[in-house]
Every structure is written in structure tokens, then in C-alpha cells.
Amino acid sequence: MTSISVIGTGNMGSAISAVAVKGGAHVQVVARDTTKAQELAAQLGATSATFGDVLTGDIVVLALPYPALDEVVSTYGPRLDGKTVVDLTNPVDFATFDALTVPAHSSAADELQAKLPNAHVVKAFNTNFAATLASGTVGGEPTTVVIAGDDDSAKAELAAVITAAGLKAADAGSLKRARELEAVGFLQMVLAVREHVSWTGGFGVHA
Known part of the structure; x- marks a missing residue:
């Protein structure tokens, strides 16, 4: 059985944890707020842990905002070696809401991979709203x-x-494509804020 640790109990963390349980994975819910982690775990039939505790998942999903990634690296660092680390952040400049904060040749996922060279960083879920995952x-x-x-x-x-x-999964290729995924995620957020799409909708892929 695949084991997944989801760090974060917000809308995205809750939705991804539910997807993982439905997909047959053994799920560990991790959060600073132990009570929230325990409540979500109880709802899903998962286990819970406090941020900083041992991560039991072979896959670790970082359902956190972009600025929180550095704390994950400083807290876990080498303990993530060999694990699949899923980054779902969109590094948006929320002061202007007019740009991504990473260099044009890079991405949040690329930056994370550089800081965790022995982990397998994967970009996923950043082009989905929580409601569409749920x-x-x-x-x-x-x-x-x-x-x-x-x-x-x-x-x-x-x-x-x-x-x-x-759900469906589409492989976009190498981690270099994270830049394009982050741009799509940002655009989707802009359209939602401008009320051209709803937070229960968004981009879809039709084969």
C-alpha cells in the first residue's frame, strides 16, 4: 500500500488527504495544530502527527503556501531523502497579484529540488482548486x-x-515544466479573483 504524508490541513490539504484515502493509500495528516490534524484524520480514517514528527509516508505532500517551504526544508531536510516530495505551491506576489516571485527561468519546485537534492520533487495539484479535487x-x-x-x-x-x-492524471514531463504549471495556476487564480471562473471550477483537461 502506498503511504502518503500530507502536511497541511487547509482546503487543499484536506482535499488531497481525502483523495489519497479514496485512492487506497495509507494517509498521515500532519499539522502544527495537533487538534486539527487529529480531527481531519478521524474523519478520513487516517493517522495524525504534529509538524516536526516523523513522516511515515513515502510520498510527502506539501499542502502549504510557498513561503512555508523553507521551514519544511529546515525542519526535515535530510529526512526527506529518497522520498517523493509533492510541491503544489504557486509562488504569487500577493502584494501586487501581478507576477510570480521566482525567476523567469525557474520555479518553486526547481528551487525546492535544489534544497532537497536527494528527494524526488514532483509538481502536482497546483492547477487544481480544492473544490474540484473534492x-x-x-x-x-x-x-x-x-x-x-x-x-x-x-x-x-x-x-x-x-x-x-x-480522478485523472497527466504527465507533463520533467520538472522544468513546473514553471509552466505555476503560470497556469497563477492565471487560474487571477481569473477566479476577477470572477471569470468560480472557485468550484477552473481549467480542465479534455482528451
Whole structure:
């Protein structure tokens, strides 16, 4: 059985934890607020832990805002060696809401991989809103999670859980594609803020 640790109990963390449980994974919910972690774990039939505790998942999902990634690196660092680390952040400049904060040639996922050289960083879920992960649909189509990463086996293991939960997974290629995924995620957020799409909708992939 695939084991997944989800750090974060917000909308995205809760939705991804539910998807992982539905996909047959053993899920560990991790948060600073132990009570929130325990409550979500109890709802899902998962286990809980406090941020800083041992991560039991072979896959670790960082359901956190971009500025929190450095704390994950400083707290866990080498303990993430060999694990698949899923980054779902969109590094948006929220002061202007007009740009990404990473260099044009890079991405949040690339930066994270440089800081965790012995982990398998994968970009995923950043082009999905939590509501579409929870419902499993976007505009009448199954929700598609687009994945990018340099390790094919890491991507395949994550995709297997996603598809087992009834969603679709699309492999966008190497981690270099994270830049484009972050741009798409940012654009989707802009459209939602401007009320051109709803937070229960967003981009879909139609094959």
C-alpha cells in the first residue's frame, strides 16, 4: 500500500488527504495544530502527527503556501531523502497579484529540488482548486491532476493513487515544466479573483 504524508490541513490539504484515502493509500495528516490534524484524520480514517514528527509516508505532500517551504526544508531536510516530495505551491506576489516571485527561468519546485537534492520533487495539484479535487469533476469532466517531475517512478506512484480515486492524471514531463504549471495556476487564480471562473471550477483537461 502506498503511504502518503500530507502536511497541511487547509482546503487543499484536506482535499488531497481525502483523495489519497479514496485512492487506497495509507494517509498521515500532519499539522502544527495537533487538534486539527487529529480531527481531519478521524474523519478520513487516517493517522495524525504534529509538524516536526516523523513522516511515515513515502510520498510527502506539501499542502502549504510557498513561503512555508523553507521551514519544511529546515525542519526535515535530510529526512526527506529518497522520498517523493509533492510541491503544489504557486509562488504569487500577493502584494501586487501581478507576477510570480521566482525567476523567469525557474520555479518553486526547481528551487525546492535544489534544497532537497536527494528527494524526488514532483509538481502536482497546483492547477487544481480544492473544490474540484473534492468533487472529482471540472465542467462535467473528471478532474485532471497535471504532474511534472524528473523521476518517472515517483510520478507514476502518485498518479496511481490519483487515478484509483477516480480522478485523472497527466504527465507533463520533467520538472522544468513546473514553471509552466505555476503560470497556469497563477492565471487560474487571477481569473477566479476577477470572477471569470468560480472557485468550484477552473481549467480542465479534455482528451
